[in-house]
Amino acid sequence: MKTEANILIIDDDRDVLETARMFLKQEFSSVDIEEDPSKIDGYFEMKNYDVILLDMNFSKGVNDGQEGFKWLRHIINKDNEAIVILITAYGEVDLAVKAMKEGASDFVLKPWKNQKLLATILSALELRKSKKEVTKLKATQSAINSDTNTKFSNFIGESDGVKQIKSLISKVAVTDADILILGENGTGKELVARAIHNQSNRKDNTFINVDLGALTESLFESELFGHVKGAFTDAKTDKVGRFELADGGTIFLDEIGNLSLPLQAKLLTVLQSKKIQRVGSSKEINVNFRLICATNMPLAEMVAENKFRQDLLYRINTVEIKIPALNERPEDIPLLIEHFFDIYSKKYGKTSMKIGKDIYPSLKNYDWPGNIRELQHATERAVILSESNTIDNPELFVNQPVSKVKIHEPKTLEDMEKTFIIETLEANKGNATATAKQLGLTRTALYRRLNKYGLV
Structure with a gap:
C-alpha cells in the first residue's frame, strides 16, 4: 500500500529525475519532477508538497551550491514548514550541512541507494507531521486566547x-x-x-x-x-x-x-x-x-x-x-457560585432557575476542604437536584445537614462575632429585623456588620 504523500523532485539531470520517479511512484501516492527550479511556484499553486528534493547546482560547470541556497530560501519563504531534502554530490557535503542550518531538513548523496533514499523521505514525512501538529496546537491556543x-x-x-x-x-x-x-x-x-x-x-x-x-x-x-x-x-x-x-x-x-x-x-x-x-x-x-x-x-x-x-x-x-484557600476568601463564594450556576443552568436546560440569596451565609461559613473544585461540583449537584425554580436549600450544595457540616473554627473575636451573626440570621431565616432585635442591635448597626464581614 502506497504512503499518502506529495513528493516534488527538482534536478537538472533528466536521468536522475526519471530514475527517482520510477522508484518513488511505487511507494508514494504522488511524485512530480521538474528540471527548472524557476517553475517551483507553479507547482506550489497546484499542490501542498510534503517533501521536496532539491539539487544543489543547476547550471553547467557550477558546483558552489549557491543556486541550491537561493532556491532553498525561496521555498522556505513560500512555506516556512516545507521539508526540503538536498540532493548533493560527495564533495558538496559541507555545503549541504551549511544549508541545513538555513532550513533544509536533510540531504542525500548522489548516486543514492534506493532504500537509503526511501528511509530519508519517510523520516522527513514524520518531521512534516510533527510540524503540522505544532502548528495546529499553536493555532488552537491562539483561538482559545482570542475567545x-x-x-x-x-x-x-x-x-x-x-x-x-x-x-x-x-x-x-x-x-x-x-x-x-x-x-x-x-x-x-x-x-x-x-x-x-x-x-x-x-x-x-x-x-x-x-x-x-x-x-x-x-x-x-x-x-x-x-x-x-x-x-x-x-x-x-x-x-x-x-x-x-x-x-x-x-x-x-x-x-x-x-x-x-x-x-x-x-x-x-x-x-x-x-x-x-x-x-x-x-x-x-x-x-x-x-x-x-x-x-x-x-x-x-x-x-x-x-x-x-x-x-x-x-x-x-x-x-x-x-493562592489562599477558599475558606480564607469567603466573600468570593457568591461570585463563584453564580459563575458555575450560569454554566450548569444552561447545560441542564434550567435557565429559568435562580439562587436564593439567603443560602450564602451558610455556604460562606462552610469549610470547603476541596476548595473551588468542590464548590464547582457542589453547584452542579445543586442545579441537578433542585426541584424548584429557586435553590434556597444550602444542603443541596454540601450534601448533608448544614448543622452537621464542618465549619472553620473562629480564631479571633471578630470571627466569633461573624459566626454568631450568621447563626442568628439562620435561626431567623434571614429576617434582618428579627436578627437585629435578638442581637440587641439596630438594623443600621447590623447592616454595618454584615457589610464588614461580606455577608450581603
Missing part, C-alpha cells in the same frame, strides 16, 4: 487576597521570570498560570500543561523531551516532547513537588541549558519557553529534609504566588 473575554479568564474573585494576586500577575506576566504557584488542591493554580500566559508576550503561542504527578519515571523523559523512532520497544515513530511543543510559549509543570530526586536533576539540566535531547538521539534541540510551576507541597521543608533540590527550588521561584 477569552477577560485577561484573567475564569480566575474569579474580588477579595483582597485575589486582588493582590491579580496585581502581581499583571506585573510579572510581561516578564519572562520563572513563577512558582503555591496553594491547596482545587484553589485554581492552573487558572493563575493561564492568566499569566494570556497577559504575556507569548500569548499567541502554546500553553503546555504537564501534570508531573501523573508521569511515571519511565515515561518522564519521553513525555517531556520526546524520543526518536526505535529508541525503545514501543517507539514506532518520532515523538515531539512537551518542551518542544512549548517552544515560543509557556510550559506549566504542575505537581512539581512529586518529582523524585533523579528526575529533578534531569529537569534542572534542561531548565539551565534550555536544550533538550530526544530519547535515543544525541542531537541537542534549543527550546525557548516560559516556565511556570505549581505545587501543594511545602518545598522549603522538603529541601530541609533532602527531598527536593535546593538549586531547583531557586531556579523555579523567581516570583512566588500563594
